[in-house]
Amino acid sequence: MKRSTKISAIMHKLLIEKGMDGFSVIELRDASLSVCDLRKVPDEARKILYRQILRFVSNGWLESEGEGRDKRYFQTDLFRSLNVKPKAERKNASSTAKPTSDYSVLRHERNQYKAELEIVLGEIDEYQSLNRRFPELEQRLNPMLQQARNRSAHLFGRVNVLTNVINTIFSDVAEC
Template sequence: MKKTKKLMKPMYNLLIKSNLNNFSVLQARDELLKMPNFIGDPNEARKFIHRQVNHLVASGYLDVTGTGRAKRFTKSALFYQVKFIAKANHRTCFPKQPLKLQLELQASSDYQLLVEERNQYHGELAMSQAEAEEYETLLRRFPEKESILHPLKIEAIERSSMILGKMKALTALLANIEL
C-alpha cells in the first residue's frame, strides 16, 4: 500500500497534474504563473516554489543536480512510491497581490481617474468659452437682441469660471499626488 502525502494545491498541480520533472525554480514559477487560477506576484511565487521544493528535497521526494541558478530538481524513486493528494487550502499560500502593490494599483487607478476627469473639464471649458465668444459675436451682429443674448453670454462666462475652478483644483491635487 502506498503512503499518502499532502501537497499544497499549486505544487500538486505542477508536479502531479502538469507532470513537471527536471525543472528549475524559475521554470516552476513560470508554469505556476501560467495557471489560470493563479493571480499573484512573480517574486512571491518564486519564493513559494523555492520553499516547497526545498521541503520536498529534504523529505527525499526530489533529487537535486547542479548548484546555484543551475540547480535542477527531478522526481526521486521515493516520489513514485508515494501517493500525493492536494491539500485543502484553509488560507492562501501567498497573497494574491502584496498589500503594497494593491495600494499602488489603487493609487494609480485613482490618479488615472483624476486625470481623465480633469481632461473632461478641459473639454467642457473649451466649449463654454467658445459659447461665450459666439454670444459676443452674435451681440455685435444683432445689437437689438441684447436683452436675450447678454444673459446667455453671462451664464456661459460663469459656467466657464466654475469649470476652470474645478480644473485648477484637480490640477493642484494631481501635482501633489506622488506615484
C-alpha cells in the first residue's frame, strides 16, 4: 500500500481540489484568499504560499518556467503520482482552545479496554490451542471459549467507539 504524503491544507485545496497548474505566485495567492479567509493580509499569504512553493520545487513536485513576475509553476508527474492528503492545520493561539484534558479520560479508558481485549484474545488462543491438543476436553472448554469470544466482541466494540470519538474530537482540521 502506498504511503500518503501530507501537504498543507491550503496547498491541498488549491493544487488537488481546485487542480491549479501553470500558476504564478500571485494567482495562487489570490486563489487562496478567495478559498480561505485565514490570511486576510495578501502580503502574508503570498509569503506563506511562496515558502510552500519553494519546498514543493525542492521536492521535485513543482517545476518552474520563466523569470520574475512571469514565472509559472507546473505540477510534475512525481507530484501527480503521490497519494496526497492534507495536514491538520494548527489552531491559532487566538482561537478558542478546546480543553483536551477533559478528554484524556477517554484515551485512558480506551487503553484499559485495549489491554483487557489483549488478555481475552490470549485466552481465546489458549482455549483453541487446548481444544486442538486435547480434543476430549472440547465439551468442557467450548462454553468458556464462547464466553471469551463474547467478552472480546464487547471489548472490541468499546475500543472502536472510543477510538472513533477520540478521532472525531482530535481531528478537527481547520478547514478553509
